[in-house]
Amino acid sequence: MKKFKKILSAVSAAVLCAMPLANGMAANAAGITKTYRVYFDVPANSGVASANYSMTYSKHMSEAFYDVGNLGGSVSSGGNGQGVNNICGCYYTANEALVNPGTLFTMKFYGDMSFEEAVIKYELTAKYSNGAEMSSNPITMDVVLVGDADGDGSITIDDAVSIIIYAANPSGYPLSNLRAADANGDGVVTEEDATMVQQYLAQIINHF
Ligand SMILES: [Ca+2]
């Protein structure tokens, strides 16, 4: 409890520091950059051995960044920034046909529009270990607005506070969206993520 009070007082100090800058940011709402991270997930016993993802996305978004997920394997990507609209994609390879549920890979980009406006079209295919395409694709996409820990659709100081309180007592103060709370994308929600949200609100960084 003592630690919790200490954290809350640190949060209050941080809120006071961040408020003027956060207000300034709201005045320039048109320039706000949103960061989206997409998790490509499979359920248990999916049998996926590899996957292809390709998409056409607005030139107003950053290039896309791909990372391997918690199931291991490897990702190779390419094609960023070609043409009038950008085309990119990745090829995911599992270490062996997947049995466990989890994330194959993630894709992240940032810009000043919604995800639906940014991604013009995409294709996603999953394959068995013999290279045959799965007729029923078991891969699902979970789109996350990074930093929006409380899931209300915008990133405010409330999100940073929620993350700090959760980090101090995860079972007592659960978060509605742990993936969004994981600002730095390292797979865990800690005070480092709250710090990153505060840096974003203070415009020290303009994306995650
Ligand atoms: Ca929020």
Ligand SMILES: [Ca+2]
């Ligand atoms: Ca994190």
